[in-house]
Amino acid sequence: MDLYRIDSHKLMYHPDRIAQWQKAGDEWEQAKSVYPLYVEIAPAGACNHRCTFCAVDYIGYKTRSLEKDLLKRRVAEMAERGVKSIMYAGEGEPLLHRHIGELIVHTQKVGIDVALTTNAVALNEHLIQEALGSVTWIKASVNAGTRETYSKVHQTKADDFDRVFRNLTKAAEVKRANRYHCTIGVQMVLLPENQHEAVTLTARAKDAGADYVVIKPYSQHLMSPGTMEKGYKAFDYSRIFPMEQALVALDDDRFKVIFRRRTMEKLVEGDRRYSVCQATPFFWAYVMANGAVYGCSAYLEDARFCYGNLNEQSFAEVWEGESRRQNFHYVRRELNISECRQNCRMDEVNRYLWDLQHPPAHVNFI
Secondary structure, X not given: OOOOOOOOOOHHHOHHHHHHHHHHOOOHHHHOOOOOOEEEEOOEOOOOOXXXXXXXXXXXXXXXXXXXXXXXXXXXXXHHOOOOEEEEOXXXXXXXXXXXXXXXXXXXXXXXXXXXXXXXXXXXXXXXXXXXXXXXXXXXXXXXXXXXXXXXXXXXOOHHHHHHHHHHHHHHHHHHHHOOOOXXXXXXXXXXOOHHHHHXXXXXXXXXXXXXXXXXXXXXXXXXHHHXXXXXXXXXXXXXXXXHHHHHOOOOOOOEEEEOHHHHHHHHHXXXXXXXXXXXXXXXXEEOOOOEEEOOHHHOOOHHHEEEEOOOOXXXXXXXXXXXXXXXXXXXXXXXXXXXXXXXXXXXXXXXXXXXXXOOOOOOOO
């Protein structure tokens, strides 16, 4: 059972923000004050791995990071404007930021839920002790069940595989000892070269004390020529469906297996069911390691979706500024979503919002 709705969405739990969005319609003066519920922040641009499926390889893993005190101010501004959650992840490895623990603690203190998506190599005991109590969830990207395949997919040394599981085991121990509420997850992107190790990875993650494992399909980023050349887009996920039974057999009261079958089926079907992106530029935002704020992570370094830079402006100035106004009109009137990434992060949100705007007959007969 997908207790965390990872294969769906949770926008329906924010009716006030949805009502604000509906009331705004095509009117920018009202739309500009609809702030995101969720922001993804890349505290660091560098990465210690070069995963074969990386969607943002085109950015170049630049060695840059957001300045600690400035980011803390901007995060506080986000809290004041109604941002509910921040995921530290991004185009680099977030744990490579020298002050990531302090940033996590600060984010939670100002009233924002904090999450981490990480390869977990740098999830050392000091960071676990410092920040685990402030984190809502951690998702470790571990895309193989053996050292050898891990080394090939992550393009790193095989010892990192062992280090990751030592770190996850320690995090689970600290969580239990302190009765922290942090949910610890492991995620695997299914690829031709690792598909045979999904069950092995799941069993290992369970033994390490993780709360869940996500098995998800690859999604081609249209700006990533490096992954395009590998042919992952042509992988037939319908052949993988029988695997679900063996994976779910590992599921119990403490440990959950989330096999993202719905997402895989959408890739096979290729049907979006909506013609306009309703989520952008409203319900989420992305902050790059250079401070640039984007309305969609599928269009990083595309000027049409860049609203400003947190190094130069406050979050409110960026969010209510001219660049976002232009993007607001562009997305509603000109964007051809066939250019967009299939199964993008806001796909389920978009399906929900489209249904709200295009209800079926007899909706009052609840």
